[in-house]
Amino acid sequence: MLKRRRLIFSLLAIAPVIAIFGYVRIFPIGEILRLSLHKWDILSKNKPFIGLANFQELLGDRLFQEALLNTSIIAFGVLLITVPLAMILAALIFYRTRSRFAGFYETTIFIPHVVSLVPAAMAWKWIFDARLGPLNALLSVFGIEPQAWLFDPTLSLISVIILCSWQALGYAVLIYLVGFKNLSKSLYEAAKLDGASGFQSFWHLSIPLLKPITLYVGVATLVSAFNVYAQVYVLASDAQGAPGRQVRVIVLDMLENTFRNYRVGYAASEAVVLLVIVLILTFIQFSLLREKGARK
Amino acid sequence: MKRLIAGTAPFAFSVAGRAALLTSVIGAGLLAATAGANAQSIRVWSGYPELAPFYEHVAEGMKAEYPDIDVTVEAIALREHERRVALGITSGESAEVLELATSIAARYLENGLLATPPADVTAFVKDPANFGAYFVDAASYDGTVYGVPLFRGQSALYYNTEMLAAAGLDGPPTTMAEFDSYSDALTQRDGNGNPTVSGWSLRLSGGGAGITEKFWINMFQHGGEILVPAGEGKWKANLASDAGVAALAQYLGNLYTTKTVTVEMPADAEAFEREQTAMFIRESWVIGDIAAKAPGLSYATTTLPRGSIVNPVQLYVAGEGEQADAAWKFALATQKPENLLWLLDNVGWLPNRTGLDYSDILAKTPALEAFVSYPDSYEFFSTPAIGPIDEVMTRTASALEAAFANPDLAGDNDAIRSYLEGVDGEINSLLSREGLLGE
Known part of the structure; x- marks a missing residue:
């Protein structure tokens, strides 16, 4: 009886949270799935059902393909830079500077994550400026010709990857630091007794032991990078004065289809594709990094 | 203090006092409600930040004739403006006065989301002395006038x-x-x-x-x-x-x-x-x-x-009732020759209304000549x-x-x-x- 009462109490206690979560998270996803099968211009009351026509059109849409390719390059670029770099930086902070400066280093690396995105992107826009930017000035010291960072199709993508990685790094380092702090010291002491060097300990102990952290950081970074928009918008948008080459990404394409082309159903089908991609990638990452027997 | 000594509540009132207070509150409420009923607050949404001073100038000029109309101008960059109009109109939260180019307004007109003007506004727009046929067409949909022509790119x-x-x-x-x-x-x-x-x-x-x-x-x-x-x-x-x-x-x-x-x-x-x-x-x-x-x-x-x-741009009105009436009054106020000349002189956008005397402005700003005087061909x-x-x-x-x-x-x-x-x-x-x- 008591057990049942506890269960009812628990359910009642959690119900408001579940209700709010369902309303603000699950319901919109369901609505997006429904809209993706309809033709709707946001203004009309009519939303005719068109089946998979939106998805069929996506297959031949040059701009969507460009957006998908750009977004994928940015997402994997950010992942490839952020995860190893964050792990190395966290290791350096944890092992090399367990001194009074550790807090300073952590704060320095974490600051980009909490700085407001727009002013940060504006600062990077200046850094990448082809004529006046300090990046080209630095390159010229080494005899490298000035580069059109925000105009060249490849370099503009690299610029976005650098900006996104710079932003994502602080959070990833922080999570890795938590991971490092939870690793058992006895294992490292045993390794040291066996003659393992610092690098060997890092390679053979830290990396395998930090797999769950790497999984979390990888998934969070990838999902966040697939949703890239504001960075691209500020670095290269369609404002007057030609600030840069527009790097088309999926979220930008969705917004454009919704509010400029009035094609909400079509934009919803893009959102569904993005959702499926992120889910598949998350599943793959879980499969690759989950420890054997973790489900048991 | 005397009441405190007597043991009564510090802010207690007599029956007559309470009645007077109640009457005052109700009176004040009614007064506020009446004032609220007379005063109309309208918002103007523009996609050109440089036009904000113009709309404020028009609103200021309306004060003498319509002291109860309060105008708030919200001018932002064009692309963001187009997005907020799409969201605002569909959610019923849009401003009353909307500045839209013909090509953008077409979607909303197709779906009946913009108000038809009162007869005096339609007559004003259709009057050949005010606008050429091109601008009347640009402000119309299916032969019905919906907007007040304002300026052109x-x-x-x-x-x-x-x-x-x-x-x-x-x-x-x-x-x-x-x-x-x-x-x-x-x-x-x-x-x-x-x-x-x-x-x-x-x-x-x-x-x-x-x-x-x-x-x-x-x-x-x-x-x-x-x-x-x-x-x-x-x-x-x-x-x-x-x-x-x-x-x-x-x-x-x-x-x-x-x-x-x-x-x-x-x-x-x-x-x-x-x-x-x-x-x-x-x-x-x-x-x-x-x-x-x-x-x-x-x-x-x-x-x-x-x-x-x-690229002709018009003022449209969303909504109905007294606020819409106030919005149309504002739209008409923009058409006063002194306001349109102020627009050209201070902002630089070209008014669509015909019959305006630009001579003083052209003498002061010869660069405008290329926009208002051109060959017949x-x-x-x-x-x-x-x-x-x-x-x-x-x-x-x-x-x-x-x-x-x-x-x-x-x-x-x-x-x-x-x-x-x-x-x-x-x-x-x-x-x-x-x-x-x-x-």
């Missing part, structure tokens, strides 16, 4: 007179061939031959419809348009025509053959004001911008070789007021941006034509999807 060539003089050029270019030779002569270069000041600033990057609009203006000078009528209410793409090929060849020639401009160079009004370009094509608002940001700039304007784009065009026009413009912009980045196309007209045929195919399939493709 119209282009002219801006050129730096000191730079032209330094290059030994007597006057502005008058043909598209001259645009090339002038551009070459006006370009300033560093020791390595790289341009430091562009001869002719072209819109080359940044994405968005602006690239297409600027290209369309240049293509028009070569004798063609991106979309051409193809039957009743139908259209088809025309980029791969001789005019389209000539226009793209000209862009690429300046980029890669004569190298008078680069994608990275500062462009547009900002570059012109900083003397980083010698010539560029833009609307009249730049005159006000120059006056504010670069008053010492030596420049002049002139008409384009063939004609100009005209001067032609005008507008982007078609069809639902998917923005999508056409954006997709074309993306294709043009890719072409501008491709040096292999420069000097190869066959390759240019072939490329533009591909773009035409994409535009036509879009028109076909919307049932707007003609033969």
Whole structure:
């Protein structure tokens, strides 16, 4: 009886949270799935059902393909830079500077994550400026010709990857630091007794032991990078004065289809594709990094 | 204090006192309600931040006649404005007065989301003494007037007179061939031959419809348009025509053959004001911008070789009832000649109303001459007021941006034509999807 009462109490206690979560998270996803099968211009009351026509059109849409390719390059670029770099930086902070400066280093690396995105992107826009930017000035010291960072199709993508990685790094380092702090010291002491060097300990102990952290950081970074928009918008948008080459990404394409082309159903089908991609990638990452027997 | 000593509550009142208080509260409430019923607060949504002072000026001028109408002006960048209108109208939270170009308003009118004006506003708009037939059509849908014509975007060539003089050029270019030779002569270069000041600033990057609009203006000078009528209410793409090929060849020639401009160079009004370009094509608002940001700039304007784009903008009203009435009063107030002259004089956008005396303003600002006085043969065009026009413009912009980045196309007209045929195919399939493709 008591057990049942506890269960009812628990359910009642959690119900408001579940209700709010369902309303603000699950319901919109369901609505997006429904809209993706309809033709709707946001203004009309009519939303005719068109089946998979939106998805069929996506297959031949040059701009969507460009957006998908750009977004994928940015997402994997950010992942490839952020995860190893964050792990190395966290290791350096944890092992090399367990001194009074550790807090300073952590704060320095974490600051980009909490700085407001727009002013940060504006600062990077200046850094990448082809004529006046300090990046080209630095390159010229080494005899490298000035580069059109925000105009060249490849370099503009690299610029976005650098900006996104710079932003994502602080959070990833922080999570890795938590991971490092939870690793058992006895294992490292045993390794040291066996003659393992610092690098060997890092390679053979830290990396395998930090797999769950790497999984979390990888998934969070990838999902966040697939949703890239504001960075691209500020670095290269369609404002007057030609600030840069527009790097088309999926979220930008969705917004454009919704509010400029009035094609909400079509934009919803893009959102569904993005959702499926992120889910598949998350599943793959879980499969690759989950420890054997973790489900048991 | 006496009551406290007597043991009563500190703020207790007698029955009569409470009744008086209640009466006062109810009275104050009624007064507030009555005042609320009389006062109307309306919002004006504009997509041009530089127009905020104009609307505020109009609102200030209305105070004497309509002291109970409070006007709040919210002017933001055009793209964000278009997004908030889409969201605002569909959620019923939009401003009462909406400033919209004909092509953007078309979607809302198709869905009956904008109010029809009262008879006096319709009569005012339809009066030939106030507006030409073109502007009445632009403010109408299916023969019914929905908007009050306000201003138009119209282009002219801006050129730096000191730079032209330094290059030994007597006057502005008058043909598209001259645009090339002038551009070459006006370009300033560093020791390595790289341009430091562009001869002719072209819109080359940044994405968005602006690239297409600027290209369309240049293509028009070569004798063609991106979309051409193809039957009743139908259209088809025309980029791969001789005019389209000539226009793209000209862009690429300046980029890669004569190298008078680069994608990275500062462009547009900002570059012109900083003397980083010698010539560029833009609307009249730049005159006000120059006056504010670069008053010492030596420049002049002139008409384009063939004609100009005209993008009429109207004021529409969303909603109904007393607020809508107040909104229409505001829309009509903008049409007072003194307000429209203030608009031209202080902001630089061209009023659409006819019969205005610009002589004082032209004497003060000769640069406006190219926008209001033009040869009889001067032609005008507008982007078609069809639902998917923005999508056409954006997709074309993306294709043009890719072409501008491709040096292999420069000097190869066959390759240019072939490329533009591909773009035409994409535009036509879009028109076909919307049932707007003609033969």
